Amino acid sequence: MTPAAPSTAPDPPSGQVWAHVGQSFKPRDYDVVVLGAGRMGSAFAFYLRHLAPHLSLLLLEEGGLPNEDGATLLAPGLWTARDVPPARLDEARWTRQQLATAFGDISFQPRPLIELFAEEGTDRINAAEALAPFPDALAMVDVSALPFAQVDTQAATYRPGAVALAAAQSAVRLGADLMLNARAHAVLAPDGTGGTVVTQRLSVTNTHQIIVHETHRLRAGVIVLALGADGPHAAEHELGIHTTHARAYRQTPRLDVPSSDGTPTLRAAGLTLRPQNGGFTLIPAIHHRDPHGYTPTGGHLTGVPTGLRRETLEDLVALMDALPPLGTEALGLGRSLSDIPGAWLALPRGRADGGAGGLPLHQQLTGGVHLLLGGPHADTLGLAVAHDLAAAVAGITGRPWENEGAGT
Known part of the structure; x- marks a missing residue:
């Protein structure tokens, strides 16, 4: 040309x-x-x-x-x-x-995205092998619960x-x-x-x-x-x-587990763990629109109020066994809605x-x-x-x- x-x-x-x-x-x-x-x-x-x-x-x-x-x-x-x-x-x-x-x-x-799955599927490979080059990411995942992966290089x-x-x-x-x-x-x-x-x-x-x-x-x-x-x-x-x-209200809580420039982005069951500022920003899945007039409110975990909305909290609880750091104090739950970034x-x-x-x-x-x-x-x-x-x-x-x- x-x-x-x-x-x-x-x-x-x-x-x-x-x-x-x-x-x-x-x-x-x-x-x-x-x-x-x-x-x-x-x-x-x-x-x-x-x-x-x-x-x-x-x-x-x-x-x-x-x-x-x-x-x-x-x-x-x-x-x-x-x-x-x-x-x-x-x-x-x-x-x-x-x-x-x-x-x-x-x-x-450029940073690979590794999506993790519990079941086999087209183009899915062994999760342990996919995560092996990234020890920090491998340490976050129970590969027996999420044994398969797809990688976007x-x-x-x-x-x-x-x-x-x-x-x-x-x-x-x-x-x-x-x-x-x-x-x-x-x-x-x-x-x-x-x-x-x-x-x-x-x-x-x-x-x-x-x-x-x-x-x-x-x-x-x-x-x-x-x-x-x-x-x-x-x-x-x-x-x-x-x-x-x-529209829907999405919160992006923080997971204070160390990450680096070489850490891949992880995804499981719609939850994205994005390495950022030395830790991870969590990007929850959006399941549906929020109804007209909905006002975001925090949920409760074992009776304790948190800043995370109930739908997001339920998703994180469901993944705590597969991604063990979610069940530790590394996850920033906050005490009210204002503690968790959201828009x-x-x-x-x-x-x-x-x-x-x-x-x-x-x-x-x-x-x-x-x-x-x-x-x-x-x-x-x-x-x-x-x-x-x-x-x-x-x-x-x-x-x-x-x-x-x-x-x-």
Whole structure:
């Protein structure tokens, strides 16, 4: 393939950042406004600036930094092809390449994923042999209870929060505007194309109360709802558009058993043990959506209150014999919900399992409003879905994963 001639066009000027209400903001119209600067919203902005630099773009974030908290910050950061349907493998591989090269230092590290099973199955090998190169991991597993394994040698770990921050910063350098500490909601235009974004700039009083400092109305040709688990709610309650998506509250407790850069990621019965910060972060399986109005609460173990919700606690108790460290003081149970990191997670199409349709997606809600959802499989496919929406907005038909060696 003949390389493209280098562009002679000057680099676009950097965008404006409004971090606090002390910075004066003059409302203007935008071609595209993105609500939410987590991983999906920031990645969309990053790719759109590459694909359509002529479109003006504003990225809005309620927090003080892109991905200051929420589902992106607590995402596993685990790329693995084991969860991907065959038809989506090219997108997943392209996402892995992007993670390795496009965002700078995000702690991307190839690290095998070893999934353990109690029964034989296709492509399963002896668990003791699979774990033998990793003595620290082998010491965590009772291989008589989980004697079989499947290994994804191409799996990798990284920091999703770093991806969100790097993508947002790059988008700004490429000309996107970014407003932080801003709560926003969309209002449909009467003609069904685009709409108005009502933006409330927030400030904090001396008594730590969050108040609305000023309100602006911005006209947008395209609006992207990248609000994570709040996106479907915004579509229904602010735009009057019903979706089939749902959400679930996922906690990520800590297991203080030593790990290193050479420790593999482990998985058993849907529970993922992700080596992180010298120990393990536990990523529990999501069995179902949480009903409307559900309020997360801690459970009880032998009558003692814990910070872990009951469903998660039951899963861990069921695995304590097969993974003995779960039955020791190394597992951080907490005493209340606030002791265990947790966040609401979007469930595309109301499902957590990829094969049944719970994969990241974008959905056109009206002529100019799109919903962008990551969910449980955003680690592996989120960037490809964000790029796909950016290309659609830019009017581009081809996709880089369709052409070997293509870049952003």
